[in-house]
């Protein structure tokens with residue numbers, strides 16, 4: 001155990017343990033939930049590894065006496081480069097490796113729990129950490145993807161043989177019996193499983209059988225799949241508490257490392273709904289061919305845009321050519337603030353679940369380019385079920401046709417996109433209402449708080 005750990009927690013307040021998965025799309029929403037629990041009087045111990053500790057700084061400064069970090073060394077793995085402790089530094093293909101590595105934390109975590117004078121009454125851990133179900137305290141699985149995705153994982157987990165077929169798979173048990181190409185099923189479901197992948201599948205089966213399941217989602221986005229989940233999780237302990245970005249710590253987007261003021265003031269000068277915001281999450285880097293095609297498509301579309309990049313190779317001279325039309329932003333953009341800006345009319349996205357929720361919460365339509373993981377499932381929900389998105393490209397290695405791309409961008413950002421934008425706005429109002437007082441997510445959050453408090457009371461009575 002590390003010297004940074006301490007046990008300063010008062011005896012009277014309910015104490016819970018939080019174990020996030022080290023990827024930005026997983027870590028940030030769980031910290032947003034933790035913030036809400038601290039506001040309701042809980043004390044929280046959060047498990048992190050040293051390189052992920054800085055991401056806790058806003059939470060630690062917002063709740064200095066309620067939150068403490070349990071900093072454990074990142075267990076080494078032969079295929080993870082030394083110093084890498086977060087999926088953003090290795091890419092989505094690194095997930096099975098990081099999951100395997102973190103399984104080695106079982107002993108130190110169990111030791112920490114059993115040696116604590118006021119041990120946590122419950123654990124809230126990411127759905128990528130299914131093995132934490134058996135640490136000796138009630139575990140709530142925290143899903144950073146939606147109920148549609150969780151339903152698919154649940155349905156397929158004991159039928160991996162159906163994936164061997166090259167034919168599309170019909171998920172017959174699920175509402176609407178959706179049909180998916182096997183390559184569009186969540187990457188957590190391996191097509192030709194290695195033993196490591198099978199461990200991940202085993203982990204994932206531990207989620208629905210945990211004490212409870214918490215979703216960063218809300219009823220209005222995927223009611224029928226939420227219902228399916230409830231039917232398959234014991235005792236109706238399913239809590240849909242999102243979109244957490246609307247009630248989280250990042251409202252001011254202080255983690256942004258770009259010149260947010262300059263960016264927002266550029267947006268201030270653009271007409272309402274005229275700007276396409278482009279960002280592919282925290283893990284994906286486009287290839288040169290993909291960047292060339294997207295750049296050309298944007299230029300020809302004449303649409304205003306803000307394109308957020310990490311290490312993506314932007315074509316030489318592009319920024320000069322589009323000066324006035326668009327901006328390239330390098331680094332960590334204040335995404336939530338940008339999506340909420342009135343000048344932004346659409347979001348070209350890979351359909352990572354957080355981006356989906358943030359777009360819905362701000363009432364913005366999506367131009368979908370799903371690439372991997374749950375993104376094809378998320379895009380299906382947006383395009384076919386909600387009608388708030390159009391697909392513009394498909395696949396992590398696909399290079400879009402720049403001419404077709406420019407046409408779809410020009411059309412959807414223009415007159416032809418009017419209906420989709422109206423539906424997205426309507427969905428935005430519903431998603432926003434969910435986290436307001438009396439909204440479905442607020443009620444579920446209160447129900448969760450009640451459940452955690454009763455676990456605390458049970459523990460006091462036992463002592």
Ligand SMILES: O=c1ccn([C@@H]2O[C@H](COP(=O)(O)OP(=O)(O)O[C@H]3O[C@H](CO)[C@@H](O)[C@H](O)[C@H]3O)[C@@H](O)[C@H]2O)c(=O)[nH]1
Nearest residue numbers: 025144145281282283331332333335352353354355373374
């Ligand atoms: O410059 C940036 C880039 C990202 N973000 C934020 O980072 C998060 C990114 O999350 P998401 O949109 O879900 O994308 P990924 O980082 O790719 O997330 C991974 O994890 C998600 C949750 O499980 C999955 O849905 C995705 O498919 C998977 O790739 C969002 O909150 C964004 O607002 C920023 O604030 N600024």
